[in-house]
Amino acid sequence: xxxxxxxxxxxxxxxxxxxxxxxxxxxxxxxxxxxxxxxxxxxxxxxxxxxxxxxxxxxxxxxxxxxxxxxxxxxxxxxxxxxxxxxxxxxxxxxxxxxxxxxxxxxxxxxxxxxxxxxxxxxxxxxxxxxxxxxxxxxxxxxxxxxxxxx
Numbered sequence: 001x002x003x004x005x006x007x008x009x010x011x012x013x014x015x016x017x018x019x020x021x022x023x024x025x026x027x028x029x030x031x032x033x034x035x036x037x038x039x040x041x042x043x044x045x046x047x048x049x050x051x052x053x054x055x056x057x058x059x060x061x062x063x064x065x066x067x068x069x070x071x072x073x074x075x076x077x078x079x080x081x082x083x084x085x086x087x088x089x090x091x092x093x094x095x096x097x098x099x100x101x102x103x104x105x106x107x108x109x110x111x112x113x114x115x116x117x118x119x120x121x122x123x124x125x126x127x128x129x130x131x132x133x134x135x136x137x138x139x140x141x142x143x144x145x146x147x148x149x150x151x
Contacts, residue, residue, distance in 0.1 A: 009101045010078035011046055018042050019077055023129035039131055043077070043124055044145050049107040050076040052086045053098040060100055062111070065089065069132065070120035073111050077125055085126055105142055112138040 010016070022039040029035045043049075052063035052074060062073045063086070074089075076082040079099055086096035102110055111122050115135040122138060124131040133141065 009048065009050060009099075010080065015042075015046070016077050019046075019125065020129060023125070023131055026131060027129070040133065040141055041145055043131070044104065044108065044142060046077060046104055048101045048103045049111075049124075050079055050082045051100040051102065052076075052082050052089075052091065052096075053100045060098075062100060062114075063089065063091075064114070064119055067121070067123065067132075069134075071118055072121040072123045072132070073114055073119055073135075074123050074126055075107070075111065081125055081128060088127065105146075108138050108142045111135065 019039070019042045022035070022042045026032070026035045026039040053060040054063050055061040062075070064071055064073045066072075074085060076085065079101075082099050083096045086098075087093070111119075112135050119135055121132050121134050124133075
């Protein structure tokens, strides 16, 4: 694992800005289906999702914590956001840079598989945006976006 977050794992700054802008609209209008769809399309368009690694190097798992909606896995658009969130969650300083970069669309399926062990949702880019989706919806979202690429 690298000693410092690896910026080249992150998307272009314009991509992150587009996610943040879509998240701002989504948070301002949480019942607006189109706003939610724009946000998650931007998230699903990332080349990879970044996770805070827990467990061993041989068997890493994504960081999860209990939220108001139940157990959630936390995913991020950039290594920097993941490392900052790890520090905020109280992960020891020597471990905040242990990250997993999982290519899309595999990342969505991998996260969705954690529903089998009781994880209920994914939280994306907390605390910057904190967009949340139930894991039960993740696979359907991925299929919808793939079948309707025009947005």
